[in-house]
Amino acid sequence: MVRITRIIKDVPGVSDILFAGDNVKVEAGTPSAMVRLRGDWTIESAENIDAQMAKTVAVCGSGAVIDCSGIAQLDTTGAVLIRRYAASIEASGAALLTGVGADHKVLLEVISSCPPPAPTEPDSVAWYLSPFLQVGTATILGLRSSGRLLSFLGLILIRLFGAFLDPSRIRLVPMVHQMEVVGMRSMGIVGLIAFLIGAVTVNQGAIQLAKFGADIFVIDMLGIGHLRELGILLTAIIVAGRSGSAFTAQIGSMVLNEEVDAMKTLGMDPVDVLVLPRLLALVICLPLLGFYADIVGIAGGAVMAWIQLDITPANFLVYFREVITIEHYWVGIIKAPFFAAIIATAGCYNGLRVEGSADSLGGRTTRAVVQSIFMVIALDALFAIFFTNVGL
Amino acid sequence: MAIRVRGLKTAFGAHVVHDGLDLDVKRGEILGVVGGSGTGKSVLLRAIVGLLNPVEGMIEIAGRDKAEMSGEEDRLSRRDWGVLFQDGALFTSLTVAQNVQVPLREHFHMSQDLMDDLALSKITMAGLPIDAAVKFPSDLSGGMRKRAALARSLALDPSILFLDEPTAGLDPIGASAFDQLVLELSRSLGLTVFLVTHDLDTLARVCDRVAVLGDKKILINAPLDEVRKFDHSWVQEYFGGPRARAAGIGKG
Numbered sequence: 001m002v003r004i005t006r007i008i009k010d011v012p013g014v015s016d017i018l019f020a021g022d023n024v025k026v027e028a029g030t031p032s033a034m035v036r037l038r039g040d041w042t043i044e045s046a047e048n049i050d051a052q053m054a055k056t057v058a059v060c061g062s063g064a065v066i067d068c069s070g071i072a073q074l075d076t077t078g079a080v081l082i083r084r085y086a087a088s089i090e091a092s093g094a095a096l097l098t099g100v101g102a103d104h105k106v107l108l109e110v111i112s113s114c115p116p117p118a119p120t121e122p123d124s125v126a127w128y129l130s131p132f133l134q135v136g137t138a139t140i141l142g143l144r145s146s147g148r149l150l151s152f153l154g155l156i157l158i159r160l161f162g163a164f165l166d167p168s169r170i171r172l173v174p175m176v177h178q179m180e181v182v183g184m185r186s187m188g189i190v191g192l193i194a195f196l197i198g199a200v201t202v203n204q205g206a207i208q209l210a211k212f213g214a215d216i217f218v219i220d221m222l223g224i225g226h227l228r229e230l231g232i233l234l235t236a237i238i239v240a241g242r243s244g245s246a247f248t249a250q251i252g253s254m255v256l257n258e259e260v261d262a263m264k265t266l267g268m269d270p271v272d273v274l275v276l277p278r279l280l281a282l283v284i285c286l287p288l289l290g291f292y293a294d295i296v297g298i299a300g301g302a303v304m305a306w307i308q309l310d311i312t313p314a315n316f317l318v319y320f321r322e323v324i325t326i327e328h329y330w331v332g333i334i335k336a337p338f339f340a341a342i343i344a345t346a347g348c349y350n351g352l353r354v355e356g357s358a359d360s361l362g363g364r365t366t367r368a369v370v371q372s373i374f375m376v377i378a379l380d381a382l383f384a385i386f387f388t389n390v391g392l
Numbered sequence: 393m394a395i396r397v398r399g400l401k402t403a404f405g406a407h408v409v410h411d412g413l414d415l416d417v418k419r420g421e422i423l424g425v426v427g428g429s430g431t432g433k434s435v436l437l438r439a440i441v442g443l444l445n446p447v448e449g450m451i452e453i454a455g456r457d458k459a460e461m462s463g464e465e466d467r468l469s470r471r472d473w474g475v476l477f478q479d480g481a482l483f484t485s486l487t488v489a490q491n492v493q494v495p496l497r498e499h500f501h502m503s504q505d506l507m508d509d510l511a512l513s514k515i516t517m518a519g520l521p522i523d524a525a526v527k528f529p530s531d532l533s534g535g536m537r538k539r540a541a542l543a544r545s546l547a548l549d550p551s552i553l554f555l556d557e558p559t560a561g562l563d564p565i566g567a568s569a570f571d572q573l574v575l576e577l578s579r580s581l582g583l584t585v586f587l588v589t590h591d592l593d594t595l596a597r598v599c600d601r602v603a604v605l606g607d608k609k610i611l612i613n614a615p616l617d618e619v620r621k622f623d624h625s626w627v628q629e630y631f632g633g634p635r636a637r638a639a640g641i642g643k644g
Contacts, residue, residue, distance in 0.1 A: 043500070043549045050506050075549040075581060080513045084506070106580040111513055122487060122526050356530030357484030 018059040021052035032063040032093065038070035041078025049078070053085040063093025074104045079111035149371075152349045156279065159271045175277040182243040182278075183285030187292065189242070190235050194293035197234060198226055198300030206308055215309055219316065222301040223324035228387075231297050232290040232332045233380055236339040239286060240372040244347035247278055248368040251351025252361045260352070270352065279344040286340035290333050331387050338383075339376050346372040393455070394419045394552055394584040395440060400449035402432070402439050409435045411608040413449070422578055422585040423613075424595045427605030428626060433588045434478070436605065437554055440586070441475055442466070453552065471499055473552040474545030478560065480537040482529040488515060488540045489525040495547045510547070517577070518543035519569055535562045539570075546577070552584045553577075559591045567591060571598045592639035604630075 016028040023045060027034040035056060041049060066086055071078070082097070089095040100108060125133055163169045205218040251274055254260050260270050298320070305311040311319075350368035354361050395417040402409045409432040417423045427433050438444040440451055442458060451458045454472065461469060482491050492511040496502060502510075515525050518539040529537055538558065545553060558574065559567035571594050578585050589595065595602055595616060603613040604627055612622045620631045630636065 046506070047500060047502055050503060076513065076517065076546070077510060077549050080510050081506075083513075084509055103580075106576075110517060110576070110580060356528065359485035 019052075019055055021048075021055070023049045024052050024056050026056055026059055026064070029065070032065060033060045035060065035064045035066045035089075036070055037066065037068050037082070038072075040073040041071050041081065042073050042075045043077040046077050046081065049081050053081065057085060057088050057092075060089050061092070063095060064089050065096045065098060067099045068097060068104065068108075069099030069101070071101070071104065074107055076107065076111060079104075079107045082108065083111050148353075149345070149349055152352075153345055155271060156275060156345060156348075159269070159276060160279070163272070163276060169272055170280065171273065171277050174273075175281050178278050178281035179285050181246075182239065182282055183289060186239060186242055186289065190238055190289055190293050191296045193234055193238060194231060194297040195300035197230060198222060198297035199304040201225060201230070201297075202301040202304040203308060206305070216311075216319070218309070219301070219305065219311075219319050220323050222298065223320055224328055226297045226301070227294055227324065227328040227332045229332065229380070229384070231294040232336055232339070233376070235289045235293045236286065236336070236343065236376045237373055239282070239289065239340075240343045240346075240376060241369055243282065244343045244372045245365050245369050247344065247347030248351040248354075248365045249361065251348055252354035252364055255352060255354045256356075256358075256361065274351075275344070275348040278348055279341065282340040282344045283337045286343075287333055287336035290336040294329065294332065327392055331383075331392055335380065335383050338379060342375045342379065343372045346375065393417070394421075394453070395586065396450075396452040397440065398450045398452075400436075400439060400451065401447045402435055402444065403447050408608060410439075410446075413609050415603060415610050415613065417584060417586055418601075419584055420578070420582050421600040422574070422587060422598050424599035424602045425586065425588045425605060426590065426595065426602060426630065431605040432608075433605055434556055437475075437556055437586065437588055441473065441554055442470075471495075471548050472550055473554060474548065474550035475554045476538070476541050476545045476556060476558055478556045480529070480541035482537060482541055482544065484529050487526050487528055488520070488532070488543070491529070491540060492544045492547050495544070499548065511543075514543040514546050515540070517546065517573075519573055535566045538562065542570075542573075549581070551582070552586065555585060555587045555589075557588055557590065559589065559594050564593075568593065568597075574598055592636050596639050 018026040018028055018033060020026070023037065023039045023041065025036045025038065027036065039045070066082070066089070068082070086095045086097060097108070124130075201222050202218050205221045206215045209215045209218050209221070251260070254274070260274075263270055263273060302311075302313050302316045305316055306313060347368045350364040350371070354364045393416055395415070397413060397415040400413040400415075401411050413436070415436075425433050425436065435444065439446050440453070453469065456465075456469065458466070482488070483494065486494065489508065489511040492514050493507045496507050496510065512522060512525055516522060520536060520539045520543065524532065524536060524540065529540065532540060538561070542555075542558070553574075555574070559570050562570060574585060574587070575598050577583055585598075587594070587599065599616065601614060602616050602619045604611040604619060604622070604624075606624065606626055611624055611627065612619055614622075619627065622628075
């Protein structure tokens, strides 16, 4: 603590100037140097003062008398600077503050009663340890979150089963609203992408197959590829990016706003109110979207076949009906409800797990999309093996 | 004159909040703004700090018309005021100390060491314990968050401080300490304070003058004693109620 007095100890006689800057002048004196502060000590000149005072401390040696009578304007930043450098001068001897004007005194007293510096950032580990820490944390978090996701899935299934026994618990209005948002309104983007992918499949396939003189088989390729895999997989990925992330963001910001806690105290179950309508809406809409993507994708292929291979749409359809059986369609579309469940579960789970900060909301949204796309593709691979083994 | 508002009209669509509102805030004074819910206290604050564009009217801060300032001037003039939002509005992904340093980092190029020192000083000035500096806003209680937000609004040593319901949600001890803090700061730093509040104790203890919002205008802007005698049903009810008596400003 620096003492504050109003006694001005002027050293008589001519003094040597040890250092002079815009805001400070240091004069040699006995027994200690005289540091005269001058000009405005405000936040505007803080960077300047900081640099000047670093030099001042260096020339002061063992202690100094700090004369504040020359200060024109002082604000809290200036006061902090005075306390800071008085303390560092005192560290090498003694520092005495003099000539403090009455109006500045209050300010200096407020500031000089501040405790010494403490860290302003959370503790961090040494750089060479941090990779291990990250791996360890990520592993534990990964295991924990898989466990939690699984238990969340269980919770949803229990609530869902309960809702089938007591259908009045299903909230129809939010469900229909969600169906419009996740189903109806994504038809544009799903249709566009399915159409383009269908067209590209035919375009590229025809070029390769033409080398074997087998370009008519591009229709087989389109039909099987699009109906079994591409149509529904693309739809699921688009919906995961579009609606899965929206679920997380909506529910997450409600969590941050304590709306979810409010629901609990009002006797509403967040799973019933927030999760089930979204889950059911997606389970209903994704197969429909998948069917729509199938049709549009094949239409895209047909258009490309007409342009590139001169196969008229009528001929295309005749050939298509001959080679593509309905099983291919069922193999594709049966996967849709499972994908929907994955997307909705991952989205809602991550939304409910948001805590604290805007960062957490962003991180959770990313995680929801990554998790759901990964799980959709992994499940798709399992389905592919399964259907091959049962001979479909 | 620190703030001068003339003929202010604000509206949300067809809903007019203020119409022909005039207000003066003198340099170095603490002005308390009161009014019933929905009279547009916060809207007035938002209009003055420029978060909301008024339909018409003139707002002058420190003698400069906001409408005539260029974008850069406007940005620089913002260094000169601090705003404390009702819920603090701290950046949730930063610690309290980092929150306080945000404006310093944005406007100046100080050494990290000095910024740490400044941040800690402001944090203690705002009455927070020093270990709160490394905490995230989500780990703080409502009252502490408010103090942290005050520390941030003081970071640039503003000459005008806008406080939106600073004592709402604080316990009486905390609220009275907050009042004392505002009073001390305004005296020692010569701060002009624009204070929106419902807290009658704050009005009685801290405010030099009280402005009452009602009927889309400022009904009266005067020291508390005069406001109390003002002949308007809402003002009479407000300052004549049991809570006002408890705060020692009622007539009874």
